[in-house]
Structures are given as C-alpha cells and as structure tokens.
Amino acid sequence: MLFLHKPATYLGITNSFCSHSATRFTCTSFEKACAIRYQISGLRGTEGAIFLFQNRCSWILASCKKVLILTIFRSCVHTESCFVPTSEIIAVEETDLNKKQRNSGKWQKMAKLHAFTVYYVKKAQNHRWRCSDVTFWCVDEQLCNQWIQALKELLELQTRPKQLLVYINPYGGKRQGKRIYEQKVAPLFSLASISTDVFVTERANHAKDNLFEVNINKYDGVVCVGGDGMFSEVMHGLIGRMQKDSGIDQNNPKAPLVQCNIRIGIIPAGSTDCVCYSTVGISDPVTSALHIILGDSQPLDVSSVHHNNTFLKYTVSLLGYGFYGDVLKDSEKKRWMGPMRYDYSGFKTFLSHHCYEGTISFQPAKHTLGSPRDKDSCRTGCHICRQSEQQLAEQRKKCGLKHEEDEEEWKVIKGKFLAINAVNMSCACPRSPKGLSPAAHLADGSADLILVRKCSRFDFLRYLVRHTNQDDQFDFSFVDVYRVKSFQFTSKLLEDNESDVTDIGKKHFGQFCRDHPACCCNIANSTWNCDGETLDSSAIEVRVHCQLMKLFARGIEENHKEAVSNQSRVEQLL
Ligand SMILES: CCCCCCCCCCCCC/C=C/[C@@H](O)[C@H](CO)NC(=O)CCCCCCCCCCCCCCC
Ligand SMILES: Nc1ncnc2c1ncn2[C@@H]1O[C@H](COP(=O)(O)OP(=O)(O)OP(=O)(O)O)[C@@H](O)[C@H]1O
Numbered sequence: 100m101l102f103l104h105k106p107a108t109y110l111g112i113t114n115s116f117c118s119h120s121a122t123r124f125t126c127t128s129f130e131k132a133c134a135i136r137y138q139i140s141g142l143r144g145t146e147g148a149i150f151l152f153q154n155r156c157s158w159i160l161a162s163c164k165k166v167l168i169l170t171i172f173r174s175c176v177h178t179e180s181c182f183v184p185t186s187e188i189i190a191v192e193e194t195d196l197n198k199k200q201r202n203s204g205k206w207q208k209m210a211k212l213h214a215f216t217v218y219y220v221k222k223a224q225n226h227r228w229r230c231s232d233v234t235f236w237c238v239d240e241q242l243c244n245q246w247i248q249a250l251k252e253l254l255e256l257q258t259r260p261k262q263l264l265v266y267i268n269p270y271g272g273k274r275q276g277k278r279i280y281e282q283k284v285a286p287l288f289s290l291a292s293i294s295t296d297v298f299v300t301e302r303a304n305h306a307k308d309n310l311f312e313v314n315i316n317k318y319d320g321v322v323c324v325g326g327d328g329m330f331s332e333v334m335h336g337l338i339g340r341m342q343k344d345s346g347i348d349q350n351n352p353k354a355p356l357v358q359c360n361i362r363i364g365i366i367p368a369g370s371t372d373c374v375c376y377s378t379v380g381i382s383d384p385v386t387s388a389l390h391i392i393l394g395d396s397q398p399l400d401v402s403s404v405h406h407n408n409t410f411l412k413y414t415v416s417l418l419g420y421g422f423y424g425d426v427l428k429d430s431e432k433k434r435w436m437g438p439m440r441y442d443y444s445g446f447k448t449f450l451s452h453h454c455y456e457g458t459i460s461f462q463p464a465k466h467t468l469g470s471p472r473d474k475d476s477c478r479t480g481c482h483i484c485r486q487s488e489q490q491l492a493e494q495r496k497k498c499g500l501k502h503e504e505d506e507e508e509w510k511v512i513k514g515k516f517l518a519i520n521a522v523n524m525s526c527a528c529p530r531s532p533k534g535l536s537p538a539a540h541l542a543d544g545s546a547d548l549i550l551v552r553k554c555s556r557f558d559f560l561r562y563l564v565r566h567t568n569q570d571d572q573f574d575f576s577f578v579d580v581y582r583v584k585s586f587q588f589t590s591k592l593l594e595d596n597e598s599d600v601t602d603i604g605k606k607h608f609g610q611f612c613r614d615h616p617a618c619c620c621n622i623a624n625s626t627w628n629c630d631g632e633t634l635d636s637s638a639i640e641v642r643v644h645c646q647l648m649k650l651f652a653r654g655i656e657e658n659h660k661e662a663v664s665n666q667s668r669v670e671q672l673l
C-alpha cells in the first residue's frame with residue numbers, strides 16, 4: 100500500500116513547475132516508512148505495504164534531513180489524503196525534474212533534484228477509474244533510487260499481463276474502436292510496460308479464425324475492442340481453440356468442456372456493451388484498460404447452445420426468444436443507424452406485439468444458494484460465486500473430466516410467450532442499469548430463465564419500464580423467473596410438424612393464428628438473440644458451464660466503505 104497525504108492547495112512557487120495533473124510530494128526516509136509499514140501490517144489488505152506519508156501539519160522528515168523545500172511545504176494546508184494499495188499502482192517512473200528546473204529561472208540556484216512519479220488508479224464516481232499520478236522528490240539520489248527500486252519490486256510481485264493480443268473491430272458501435280484504442284488505451288498499456296500485438300479486423304469472424312492459428316501460449320491475455328458481438332467472437336475463438344487442443348467434441352452437448360485460462364479484456368466500443376457493464380459496473384474504455392493492467396480476474400459462466408447434437412453457439416449474456424430475438428433481427432438491417440437501431444427496432448417490435456407458442460423444459464439449479472428474487476446483487480468477491488467455485492473444484496477432484504450423469508428432475512412449461520430470456524449475468528447496460536435479472540450471478544453455474552407470458556401491450560410496457568427504474572420487474576402475474584442449470588425449448592410449430600421447420604417458418608412468417616383472430620400469436624417462429632447474434636433454430640438445448648472462462652475484471656465493487664475505514668485506522672496510527 101502506498102499512503103499519500105495530499106495538499107488541498109499548492110503554494111505559488113510549487114505551482115510554477117507543477118503540471119496540472121501532477122501533485123508533488125517530498126520524499127520521506129525509507130527506513131521510517133518501512134517502520135510504519137511494519138506497525139500497521141496487521142490491517143486487512145496492507146501486507147507488503149510501503150508508505151509515503153506526512154503528518155497532519157508538516158512533512159515528517161525524521162531521519163531524512165536532506166529533503167528539500169521543507170520551509171515551503173511547512174506552510175501548506177493539507178487535509179485531504181488518499182490511500183493507494185500497491186495492487187492499484189500502475190507504474191513507477193524516474194522523473195527528470197532538472198530538465199524542467201533548467202527551463203525555469205526561479206529554480207536555477209537550487210541543488211540538483213531527484214524525483215520519481217507513481218501512477219496509480221484513482222477511483223471516481225459510478226465505478227469509473229482514472230490514472231492519477233504523484234511525483235516525489237529529494238536531493239539525495241540514493242534515497243530516490245531506493246524508493247524506485249522498492250516500488251518496482253513490489254510491482255513485480257503482482258501477477259500482471261506483460262504481453263497481450265489485441266483485436267479491434269473498427270465498425271462496432273459508433274465506429275470509434277480504433278480511435279478509442281489508440282488514444283485512450285495504448286498509452287496506458289505502454290506506461291504499464293505491456294507489449295501488444297494489435298490486429299484490426301477486416302471482416303466478421305476474422306478474430307475468431309485468427310485465434311485458431313495464433314501461438315496463443317505467447318500471450319497473457321486477449322483484448323477485444325468492440326461490443327458484445329466482438330467479445331462473443333473472441334470468446335468463441337478461445338473456447339473453441341481450447342476444446343480443439345484438448346480433443347473435446349463441441350457437438351456433444353454433454354461433453355464436459357475444458358476451462359479457458361487465458362483471460363479476455365473488453366475495451367467497450369460497441370452499441371450495448373452489456374458484458375463489460377455487467378462485469379465492471381460501467382462501460383468506459385479507460386476503466387477497462389486499468390482493470391486489464393492490474394491483472395484483475397473474474398470467472399464467468401458460459402452456456403452452450405445445441406440443436407440435434409450440433410453445436411450452435413456459446414452465450415454469456417442474453418439468450419432471448421420472442422421480443423429480443425425480433426428486435427435483433429429487425430435491427431441487423433439498420434446497422435447504419437449505429438446504437439440507435441435498437442431503440443428504433445425496439446419500438447417497432449413493441450408495437451407488433453407478437454407472442455410465440457412453445458414448450459420449455461428446465462432443470463432447476465439446486466446447487467446454488469441464491470434465488471433470482473434476492474435483493475442482493477452479485478458483487479466483487481461474491482460469496483455465492485465463491486461457493487460454486489469450491490463445488491466445481493470438488494467435483495473435478497471426484498470425477499476429473501468425466502461426465503457425471505445428471506439425474507435431476509425436469510420441469511415442463513407450455514404456453515404462449517412474448518419473451519423467453521435466459522441470462523447468465525444481470526445483463527445490466529446503460530439502457531438498463533440493473534439489467535434483465537438484477538440478482539443473477541456472474542459465476543455461480545446457473546442462468547436465470549425469465550418467461551414473459553402473453554399479456555396486453557400496456558402490461559408489457561409496464562414490464563419494460565421496470566428495467567429502467569428501481570421497481571421489481573418480476574412482480575407481475577404474467578412473468579415467471581427460475582434459476583436453472585440447463586433448459587430446452589421447442590416451438591409449437593416444430594412440435595406440430597415433423598417436416599422441414601425452416602421452410603414452414605419462412606412460408607408462414609407474418610401470418611397469425613387463424614383459429615383465434617383476436618389472438619396476437621404468431622404461428623411462425625421467432626429467432627434467438629444469442630449475445631447479439633441471431634440463431635434461427637427453434638429447438639435448442641442449453642447447458643450452463645460454471646466458470647468456463649475468465650475476464651480481466653473484478654465484478655462490480657461495493658461502495659468504498661472498506662477502503663475508507665482502513666484509511667482512518669492508518670491515520671490513527673500516524
Ligand atoms: C419505455 C422504455 C423501455 C426501455 C426498456 C429497455 C430495456 C433494455 C434491456 C436491455 C437488455 C440488454 C441485454 C443485452 C443484450 C446483448 O447481448 C445484445 C448484444 O449487445 N444487445 C441487444 O440485443 C440489444 C437489445 C436492445 C433492446 C432495446 C429494447 C428497447 C425497447 C424499447 C421499447 C419502447 C416502447 C415504447 C412504447 C411507447
Ligand atoms: N471488420 C469487420 N467488418 C465487419 N464486421 C465485423 C468486423 N469485425 C468484427 N465484425 C463483427 O461485427 C459484429 C458487431 O460488432 P460489435 O459487437 O463490436 O458492435 P455492435 O454490434 O455495435 O455492439 P453490441 O454487440 O454491443 O450491440 C460482431 O459480431 C463481429 O463479428
């Protein structure tokens with residue numbers, strides 16, 4: 100940990116060579132700081148700490164009489180302080196103060212200064228992170244080097260990515276992917292001494308195909324710059340490659356899949372950016388880049404989707420039939436509209452008010468402690484996800500990669516639905532900050548299956564509006580929600596007709612239930628929206644694979660209460 104007291108105001112003389120972003124501090128003795136570190140090592144999360152500090156009214160110089168500009172700083176007013184864990188230091192660099200000094204007439208007569216700058220993560224509102232910096236200086240070159248060396252050694256102890264493979268979709272979202280990467284992300288990676296191999300994609304599936312060929316062991320992670328579709332592509336490449344290398348047949352819906360240990364980082368540059376928002380708490384490229392630099396790790400459940408023993412897709416966020424399938428299908432024709440296409444197609448689909456008939460069978464997730472109606476959400480270090488992780492480890496110990504026969508009961512529901520949504524995570528995004536299922540967990544080995552039965556347009560609107568406010572979207576008689584580990588769906592059309600489903604679907608598309616003219620049921624099939632990609636199959640088999648992959652993220656953090664309480668304990672000790 101690095102403990103820094105920050106002056107609320109600068110004196111004019113220091114301002115003369117302080118850049119706006121940098122705050123400068125004098126360097127205290129290395130020995131004294133180590134003594135303090137020893138004293139407070141009992142505090143939670145402070146192991147391996149080094150402190151740079153001042154007391155409340157003047158700089159503590161202690162054995163370090165050599166520190167410069169003492170008198171100037173004595174008159175500083177400094178009340179604000181910040182508390183930076185070493186795990187949140189981005190980089191430490193030697194700073195050439197003397198260059199600046201030479202350019203400023205005022206400093207010409209002063210002794211030679213030695214300085215270093217610490218770049219660290221500054222946490223702002225709404226889970227937004229920024230890179231902040233602080234420069235320490237003194238006249239003693241040896242002391243300065245001692246600090247640089249000690250801080251660099253601390254950074255080496257952190258397990259962080261050194262080599263990354265980056266894929267940029269230049270056409271995702273508002274087509275800003277390349278600019279976002281070059282202007283906001285690349286400079287941070289270079290500051291953190293991360294080397295990168297960057298690919299700008301030239302077509303859909305370029306990144307996925309490339310991941311099957313590239314020497315993947317060379318990298319500590321893969322970064323995708325784009326939206327959910329781009330993330331999905333990279334995820335399919337990595338998981339697919341992993342199974343291929345391990346001789347696992349993805350077409351077998353019961354095959355136990357091999358976990359993917361290469362983490363994916365998402366730099367959001369898409370239209371919905373739901374995976375990023377639901378795992379970080381904000382869709383912001385700089386925040387995501389900083390999570391990658393710090394080497395954060397967040398396991399993620401992935402569901403496999405099959406039809407007739409044929410692998411179709413993996414999904415991590417929304418697998419939706421009916422409303423979201425129709426919104427997506429319509430919006431694909433309007434890609435030129437950018438992110439707005441979803442609002443346009445959403446409005447159009449809302450007005451068309453189609454419902455679809457079919458049968459859903461599912462296996463409830465009995466292994467997990469949570470329920471979709473819980474008031475608490477999945478947060479960093481979530482105990483429910485941790486418990487699933489332990490269960491997974493025990494299961495692996497017991498059966499290795501062998502498939503364990505699953506005897507658990509199936510529940511069957513038949514009906515007419517406006518929407519069938521299966522979500523592996525909350526699906527929070529800027530359009531819906533708490534998401535489609537606010538209490539869903541990122542890594543508990545289950546999905547929330549939401550069934551929205553046929554209801555009036557007005558009721559469906561009330562349901563949709565609750566995705567944007569604090570009211571409970573499951574508190575409706577026409578909405579049911581189940582936590583499941585697997586499910587199957589077959590449309591009525593397919594059940595009724597053994598012949599070629601696709602042709603019939605196409606033939607009847609747009610026609611409505613002739614037996615009941617007032618009924619809005621579409622006798623054609625809808626399509627599935629699988630993380631923003633359309634899937635035409637009207638019969639699918641879905642299975643959740645607990646923690647199949649990992650992201651450079653840490654889940655959504657609680658408010659910084661713990662950090663604040665640690666800080667006040669440190670202040671008491673000082
Ligand atoms: C009155 C306002 C109601 C607003 C309701 C907003 C609900 C928004 C819920 C968003 C859930 C996103 C789930 C994530 C899915 C991603 O894997 C996928 C790929 O990126 N994105 C979409 O499919 C993109 C899906 C985007 C869907 C947008 C739906 C907009 C509906 C608008 C209905 C307007 C009715 C107005 C009547 C007066
Ligand atoms: N160079 C390219 N040209 C055309 N399509 C591409 C290219 N690179 C990637 N793609 C495809 O573009 C699709 C959409 O991209 P992306 O997810 O980045 O943006 P989006 O659809 O606007 O955002 P969101 O998925 O968040 O709604 C992806 O499925 C991806 O396969």
Ligand SMILES: [Ca+2]
Binds near residue numbers: 400522540544545546
């Ligand atoms: Ca889950």
